[in-house]
Amino acid sequence: MGCEEEVLKIKKKLDKMTSSDGDQTQALDILKTLQGLPINFQVLSKTRIGMTVNALRKASTDEEVIATAKQLIKNWKKFVPDKKDDEKGNKDEGKKKDKEERKDGRSSSSNGSSSSGGGGSSRPTTFPSAAPPTTDSLRLKCREMLANALKLAEMPDGVVDTPESLAEKIEEAIFQEFRNTEAAYKNRLRSRVYNLKDSKNPQLRENVLRGVISPKRLATMSSEEMASNEMKALREKFTREGIDDHQLAVAQGTKTDLLKCGKCGQRDCTYNQMQTRSSDEPMTTFVLCNNCGNRWKFC
Template identity: 30%
Template structure:
């Protein structure tokens, strides 16, 4: 199930997809994921404004998007009603219920929160990872990375999770939300086509850079939000390098340029000279030294 961060990331991605007039399939895919995986609480919906944003799509000019948004709003509304009924029942029985402000009119008509997942999104996300951060993987963290109906996309989410979790002490839910957001950004960047050859290639490139032991700051900056998912997936190989790596590469390039220039300099020096008087070619001093002792040698006297 989605936590608050992941819900917010998906809704933002949906909003951007609509604003940028991307293919309808992108928005439909995000709406389907929200319908299948999101059971937000009333508090989560209010904090992310997910209900308001999705509710506006019910009047979208694309009928498929409008229908999908209407179905999602209907599901969330029922969940909100269930949550309120549950709170009312607890109140009657004398059991303290968790406080929560009622959903605003706009939100209640366009969204509906659901009971929070067992692994509380509010408290779970604030906890830190207690194991060895250098051995983290989806398997060791016991995280389900199957967030879509596509095996290809799920594998990419898993790969991204493994890269972001490496050396991170963030809670599993936080890392998963970020991995989903990054994969979604890459998926949208290549037209929402999982068969696009550059899509998995980009994910592998990001993973390899995240796992690079000399580039620890990259994962930290992505997790901290310094590098948003949409920007992260657009960075070139050179931009993904750490400052230390770039400096090392520059040193290598300078050294290679020096080595390349040496043979050219040697070839430009002639091993022979011409006498200023007669024009006769004479060997250089260094070349003359290599001759055998019994071989006649022209002295520098001949040059004058």
């Protein structure tokens, strides 16, 4: 098992320990296991294990666990590149490229396209951007609900970020839209959680985890957009049937005063009959009230 996979496995165990009723009896042993792993900057960036260890430090009351967690975080901070060094390195690299371009007589645009696919260092220079922290208890609870919905089933391949981080970004995008935590904010959150937990629509959750649907996009999607392909097809079918019934009653109907509208009580109606079942069954009658627009059908 690779280092990254081992760290992700450990991270899942620590996530359970940081919950309110989590069992932390093995926390120290797990932290010591982390100390023996060859963790580098790339592993830290992809797994975000640092955030999990810090959360355990805050949740624990064991002095040895807290001290070990602090030491781990301190050691890992050494992997984070200094911003000034990065800027200096980028400037030096840019000057070097300019010299090469002038020497070879190539344009900066063509060189840029070739160098982007070339052999520069693949190590990220910063951690993935995270949502701003919050101390609001309601917002924290909403973030927790979103994270739990994203962790409801097994993680798919190609996950771009942790469920906790994605949940924070989704909640932040919704909060930025409403700028409060009132009814509209709560309704938006509930619909995201409901759809992410829908067992008949696992594709939505997987697309969010894989980055196909960004947190900002999910925060603004309508119920129709979040629905499963099966539900979309069913809604489209109902819409077509409604349109067909309306067109049939209006365009091909026969006026009559023998039928009474159950809504307005008037006898100004238009009806049409159509064979919708097997040939030995009676025809279905579609009726439109010309007075109030009420529609119904009977056999």
